[in-house]
Amino acid sequence: MSSSAPAPREDIFPTFFLSGFECSTFDWGTRGRRDMAAELQHYTHADEDYAMLKDLGIAVAREGIPWPLVDRGDGALDFSCIDPFLGAQRRHGILPIWDLCHYGYPDDLDPYSEAFVTRFEAYARTAASYVAERAHHRPLCFTPVNEPTYWGYMGGEWGWCAPFGKSAEERRRFTVALARADIAACKAIRSDHPDARFVHIDPLIWVVPPRDRPDLAEEARRESYEDAYIAWDIISGLKHPEYGGSLELIDILGFNNYSFGQLEYAGPATPHRPLEPGDKRIRPVADLIEEAWSRYRRPCIVAETSGLHGGRPEWLDDITSEGLAAINRGVDLHGICLFPAVDMTDWHNGEWLHMGIADVEELPSGTLMRKPFLPYVQALHRWQQRLRRVTTLDEDPYDKPIGMDEIREAARRLDPVTDAEWH
Template sequence: MAESFLTGIKEHFGSGNYEGDEHGGASGTSGQGLPTGTPGNFMFATGIECSYPTIEHGKVRRDLLEECGHYEHWKKDLQLVQDMGLKVLRYGLPYYSMHKGPGEYDWEFADKVMAEIQRLEITPILDLMHFGVPDWLGNFQNPELPVHFAEYCGAVAERYPWVRYYTPINEIYVTAKLSAKDGIWNEQLQSDKAFVTAIKHMVAASIMGNQQIAKHRPDCVIVQSESAEYTHELRTERTPHIQLENKLRFLALDLLYAHHPDGEVFSYLRKNGLTQEEYDWFMVGEPPGYQIMGNDYYGRNERMILPDGEVLVASDVMGWFNITHDYYLRYRKPVMHTETNIFNPDEAPAWLWKQWVNILQMRKIGVPVLGFTWYSLIDQVDWNRGLEVKEGTVNACGLFDMDRNPRPVAAAYRKLLQEYGQITIIPHGELFEQTSRPATLKVEI
């Protein structure tokens, strides 16, 4: 019998744990351990709920930073982020109260919080507009919004030069739909023209704001958080307006990323006030910096319409993986799961793990996934009614309750972090660690 090649290997190198193999070989790291914040590692995050739309035709401002107790407990909240082992935080400054007028800002609260975030070595993804605007700007029908918001973005980037990650405007599509088509927030209009107007003003504001950020941080990373939507129409004969809605869910990102929509959507845009000159302006090219497509997914993002018109929440029929994969194939941008939660605290740990399975599946097919976010750190208020009515109902969807005590999902997230906290964005992602070089290439090759 011929001698086995293993004989020589054992004589020269031993019986395993070979010297040098610890550098990513069979005895290299598995990716276990709490996050370290290393560039190129997967970004595990949470967020502070910070919505501030107006309701009752502008008479009532919903400020969730206040309603969830963050103005009082901001230092404790930031400490909880660190105690969880998290290195990344989606954080929204209260734009509506900070921007007092053209060139006029109130930095008092922001300066305190941002200094503490920096001291704790937390990486903020800074959210600059979250469902509302200052009273003096009116609402999303104001064509002056892009100019004033861009000025604000530039002022923030100049004041906090150490911040690299931004979400200029959170969920543009949802903001426009609830404000201008469903009649719930802000301008409370219900027309296609108002919807298109809100969309184009916000996308233009995001682009111009992004440019001002890039002036100060040419290496900025823009995490554009958008809702991953889909409606299943369970009828043999489809309803045209529902099928159109399944196309319009892409509209904000189409304009933001200079992706030509199909003919039906283009016709809809032109009929409802988007001029050819405005359309051509959007299609010149995508904004500067490094663009990340963030997709938010809640069970209620996916709906089923039955033959009799009844609407049911479809929770996980397609799920984050399948819906986001459609978005990825359309835009070919690196992905981040930027929001998820569930209102039942007993079911939240299972929901967390289900979302993580979706991310693992996305990684398995080779899509670069930058990070994951449980939203939010603290319970929320009245999101069961979409903030439409100020009832004070606590939504038990946070990692911690209103008294800052942990909910079961906090322990589950900690367990997830301990198991996966040091994985890279893609296998051998160290080779492609996030460079501090300014972004340069702006075309697909």
């Protein structure tokens, strides 16, 4: 692909760096229903959490509406739990991308039933109207179903969370159900809010066969180039057009990228093994971004990314360089989301992962005090300055979206080299 500058494209977000908050509400194994925003004390710390983003020069945040907690099965929907988020967003000038379904659905719903699609459609329409009436700025932005392909694995093949499937067949069936619900929600929202934007999010993955099992190369290839794209292919209308998907509906693509996204194939119904640093089979992330974008050619963002512990600043250096290199190849990349803003726990063992912009410290009172990780913050500010972006928000960060021509010019000026060596 040519490295010359692409033609001017639309501008979408007010800042190039985004962030977000862990908001999973899955039914998790023996733990039952979980609300990760509550476990993080995000409801009570919403003002502090959003004020931190303003001080960091980040004007866009992924935020969740907890469907299984809002919809309790009696036909009524209670959105009052997100009022603290709406107030904090208004006070601090942060534009939300609302996750309408982040790994959780109501207890009384069968995800393989038609009722799953119709009830999610009705909930999504009502949720969009609720936030539209209280939003401080447009565009309204939604992720209808977060990571439907990855959730397909978690809930359909690995049995981590509901619906606790244990086969590739059930995984594909569950993913199709999620994609159908996503399409119905998009159409319902657009009918009421024609200017609404959708960010459809799944991980970037690369799967390779074990070195001593070249006979598994086809299985690894299928995971990388077919199964990784099931939901996007349906939502975009490239597959199963009878469900009503289209490229216009998929709108904006969100690529999640973590170190464990490059894997060695371990067989069916088994989570694959992440490749170790230095493994020669690791590919530059710019390659993965370009491949995924080229399939649909829609605007995109890196929707989640972070290193761990002390490696967070170096990870930010790596991912920003890879993103700019992808821009130089013509990819229409509009931002990088540093996720999470505040640390999160390992879903399996409950230990803090130390991957947020801010870590947490539990006080004797049980309060989780936020502690920004200074080296990470300093790395963010260095990149904001190199890209000639603000390092803190003014009173009106929405006077205009960032000019993508400015980001493309910075990418050409900095001219980063892609690198498969990750810190």
